[in-house]
Amino acid sequence: MxxxxxxxxxxxxxxxxxxxxxxxxxxxxxxxxxxxxxxxxxxxxxxxxxxxxxxxxxxxxxxxxxxxxxxxxxxxxxxxxxxxxxxxxxxxxxxxxxEDFTAQEKNKILKNLQDAVKETGNVPEKLWGEQIEDRGSQITFSALGQHAPLQPKQAWDPDFAKRKVIQGLLKKTIPEFSVQLGGATSIDITKPGxxxxxxxxxxxxxxxxxxxxxxxxxxxxxxxxxxxxxxxxxxxxxxxxxxxxxxxxxxxxxxxx
Structure with a gap:
């Protein structure tokens, strides 16, 4: 500060x-x-x-x-x-x-997000709920699931390193969208700009x-x-x-x- x-x-x-x-x-x-x-x-x-x-x-x-x-x-x-x-x-x-996605935009994002996660091999031992959430105007990936407890979330990627690898792949495969890191385990994808x-x-x-x-x-x-x-x-x-x-x-x- x-x-x-x-x-x-x-x-x-x-x-x-x-x-x-x-x-x-x-x-x-x-x-x-x-x-x-x-x-x-x-x-x-x-x-x-x-x-x-x-x-x-x-x-x-x-x-x-x-x-x-x-x-x-x-x-x-x-x-x-x-x-x-x-x-x-x-x-x-x-x-x-x-600012909602079209159905075509959602399908492209979801496919490439799933492929990027699989390619990195960052698969957690346990999930608490769904990893991918469609929020209408944003697709959010939560590595440990939407309902993961705070402690394992804080321990999974404290320096953002795991998510930066996924982010890097997505910036190549879906460059027309904005891909940002946030929260403890999340990646947020929105329309460009x-x-x-x-x-x-x-x-x-x-x-x-x-x-x-x-x-x-x-x-x-x-x-x-x-x-x-x-x-x-x-x-x-x-x-x-x-x-x-x-x-x-x-x-x-x-x-x-």
Whole structure:
């Protein structure tokens, strides 16, 4: 979080977060402390969350755990790496857009993804649920299955090395799509140019907030990570290690004048 020292938080009108390993452990709910900190941010201004997870994950991990009375009208939700956009309007969540794949695109992605996994030989001893999930606007590969416990997920590919091999193969076989690494064991595939940068630009257009007034916070701001596209937008970006690191950063933001 060294870069945080150089950012004037008082000039940021929108704080944008990744979800898994940033606000919460992979596919886990935000804890009570994080929920309170997010609610505090919503009292101060706009907050957005962009993640590879689909809408039900946001409901389970975030929305169900925010304190009663939180200013949801200040919150923007962008599932599947920004390929969908939800806003709270008139007492309900409304989907503004969804950049879905065609059937032909899905078939090509699924075939090449399965071939790449087989070629690398990275076959785990045990699976917890399906490895590949069709999220409409995103195909997600979860190496240990969609319902794997946190501990084996954290141990499987902590340095992203296994997934980078799969990613490298996919960039050759399906170069017309975006292939990003995220979470603890995931690979996210979306339409070209539709990633977290796309989501940030959508936030700019929908909320009418200049990019310079935004701050993005994530745990995978490195080349090939699914937070990395945010660096192309011109928004200030801060890489965090885990949710505890994020909490420390939010406290600094809340201390701004």
């Amino acid at each position: 060294d870069k945080a020292q150089d950012i004037q938080f008082s000039k940021k009108n929108l704080i944008i977060f990744d979800l898994d390993n940033t606000l919460a452990e992979s596919k886990a709910a935000i804890d009570h402390e994080m929920a309170g900190l997010l609610s505090g941010l919503l009292d101060r201004g706009g907050v957005a969350i962009i993640s590879g997870g689909d809408w039900p994950q946001f409901e389970k991990q975030v929305l169900a755990n925010l304190p009663s009375g939180s200013k949801l009208s200040q919150l923007s939700i962008l599932p599947t790496c920004g390929t969908k956009f939800y806003q709270y309007q008139s007492g309900a969540w409304k989907k503004l857009y969804s 539709i990633d977290k940068a796309y989501g940030i630009f959508k936030l700019r257009d929908v909320l009418n907030i200049p990019i310079k007034d935004m701050l993005f916070i994530g745990d995978a701001i490195f080349e090939g990570g699914n937070d990395y596209p945010a660096t192309r937008t011109g928004a200030d970006c801060i890489n965090v290690k885990d949710p505890e690191d994020t909490k420390d950063l939010i406290r600094k933001i809340l201390q701004r004048p």
